[in-house]
Structures are given as structure tokens and as C-alpha cells.
Amino acid sequence: MKLYNSAMPAPNPRRVRIFAAEKGIDLPLEEVALAKREHKSDAFREKNSLGQTPVLELDDGTPISESVSICRYLEEIHPEKPLFGRSALERAQVDMWLRRVEFALMAPVGNFWRHAHPYTAKVVKQFNEFGESNREGVAAAFRWFDRELEGKNFILGDYFSIADITALCTVDFAAFAGLEMPDGTPHLHAWHARVSSRPGAAA
Ligand SMILES: N[C@@H](CCC(=O)N[C@@H](CS)C(=O)NCC(=O)O)C(=O)O
Structure with a gap:
């Protein structure tokens, strides 16, 4: 599992980084440089057709985009210390x-x-x-x-x-x-x- 990430000040990848850090999940990062328009390359659009970061790529290559959806997935596989609510x-x-x-x-x-x-x-x-x-x-x-x-x-x-x-x-x-x-x-x-x-x- 790895996160296609963009550095600060990009707010959406940061949401996922903080979420993972709060839960103690070690998430390998691969940088996608927005300033170089790497998110609009054909290769990246294969992962997210909207050409946006973040994208979580699972070990079998399945991509998940949308920061809240990525966090929901992380919450499901690491339910300890819930951040989406306890009741x-x-x-x-x-x-x-x-x-x-x-x-x-x-x-x-x-x-x-x-x-x-x-x-x-x-x-x-x-x-x-x-x-x-x-x-x-x-x-x-x-x-x-x-x-x-x-x-x-x-x-x-x-x-x-x-x-x-x-x-x-x-x-x-x-x-x-x-x-x-x-x-x-x-x-x-x-x-x-x-x-x-x-x-x-x-x-
Ligand atoms: N709703 C998406 C928004 C993703 C988004 O807008 N990402 C920004 C970086 S913070 C981006 O890739 N912007 C470039 C673009 O939209 O072309 C999410 O929550 O992940």
C-alpha cells in the first residue's frame, strides 16, 4: 500500500497523512509534484482519471481516490483509535x-x-x-x-x-x-x- 502524495500546502493529501499519523499507520509516500503537473500525466490519470492527489494504491494495484474515501478504507482495516466516530x-x-x-x-x-x-x-x-x-x-x-x-x-x-x-x-x-x-x-x-x-x- 502506498499514497500518491503532494507536499504542503496541498490540503487533501495532508488530510490523509494526518489521519494515518493519528492512527499510527505507516504509509509509504510517493510524491506527485503538482507544480510540474505530474498529476495530469497519462500514467497518473490511470490511477485517478480526475488527475488529482491523493490516491491510495493497494498492494494489488487497486487505486482509491478521494481523501475521505481513502480514510474510510484505512479506518476499516485499522479500526483501533476510531476517527469517524465511536457510536x-x-x-x-x-x-x-x-x-x-x-x-x-x-x-x-x-x-x-x-x-x-x-x-x-x-x-x-x-x-x-x-x-x-x-x-x-x-x-x-x-x-x-x-x-x-x-x-x-x-x-x-x-x-x-x-x-x-x-x-x-x-x-x-x-x-x-x-x-x-x-x-x-x-x-x-x-x-x-x-x-x-x-x-x-x-x-
Ligand atoms: N475531493 C478530492 C479533491 C482532491 C484535490 O483537489 N486535490 C488537489 C491537491 S490538494 C489537486 O490534485 N489539485 C489539482 C487539480 O485539481 O487539478 C479529495 O478529497 O481528495
Whole structure:
């Protein structure tokens, strides 16, 4: 088993690296350099026809793409220290938060990155006005997330989950893109410091 990975700041491969590190899974990495467009080669598209990282390749050559799907597979084969929830209720709550983080936070950050950031201008046709319009959407999403985190150590209270991993990777990628956590979000800042200090966050 090996992970076709892309280095920081790419948020999606990082989700899988942190997930594996939190569970103590040793995941061999093979680097796919996004800057060199290696993810768009014919050979890589054989593994993921969308030409995106990460991809987990099993020992028999079967590829799995989509970071959450890869993590679900890892959870199935290494059920100890569950990160998708420990009960029916927690599993539903983790799923709810994963979708909320992906749709409410990741989507506007991704829109800004694709349509307003100078780096992506080199590789995609941008609609800059649309991209810039996501700036306020990201700030509003951060303020909403801050309110949700009040009084909690992690998104689900005292239980650390893949929802925290996804949110951490999103917040850090947003900062890389120039969208810092806004002032007046103390719960978000405290949560970010807490999850960043976990050893797995460095994976
Ligand atoms: N939904 C996918 C998103 C994968 C994704 O967008 N990966 C980025 C790297 S973080 C990528 O390969 N971008 C290049 C592209 O989309 O062309 C997942 O969760 O794995």
C-alpha cells in the first residue's frame, strides 16, 4: 500500500497523512509534484482519471481516490483509535461536520484559490470577480465556525475526529492562499492552536 502524495500546502493529501499519523499507520509516500503537473500525466490519470492527489494504491494495484474515501478504507482495516466516530450518533455527527466543513469552508476557499489567486492564473481560466467575491464568504464561514467551537476542545467536544483534520487542513490552506482567520474569532484561534499542536499535524 502506498499514497500518491503532494507536499504542503496541498490540503487533501495532508488530510490523509494526518489521519494515518493519528492512527499510527505507516504509509509509504510517493510524491506527485503538482507544480510540474505530474498529476495530469497519462500514467497518473490511470490511477485517478480526475488527475488529482491523493490516491491510495493497494498492494494489488487497486487505486482509491478521494481523501475521505481513502480514510474510510484505512479506518476499516485499522479500526483501533476510531476517527469517524465511536457510536451511531458520533458517526452521524462526524459525517455532518465533514460535509459542513467541506461545503461551508473548503468550497469558498477553493473558489478563491481557483479564481483569484495568482498561482492558479497560470493553469486555469479565472473569473477574478467571482473569485474575489469568496473572500467575504470565507470570513463569514470562519466566524460561523468560531461560534460553533465555543466551549469545545474539538468539533465534537472532547472527541478528536476526521472533521478536525479536514478543518485544520482547510484553515491552513486558506492562510497560505492569503485568507487568514479573521480577528474576533477566539474560539477558532484556540481550536487551531490545539489541533496544530498534536504530533500528527506535522505529517
Ligand atoms: N475531493 C478530492 C479533491 C482532491 C484535490 O483537489 N486535490 C488537489 C491537491 S490538494 C489537486 O490534485 N489539485 C489539482 C487539480 O485539481 O487539478 C479529495 O478529497 O481528495
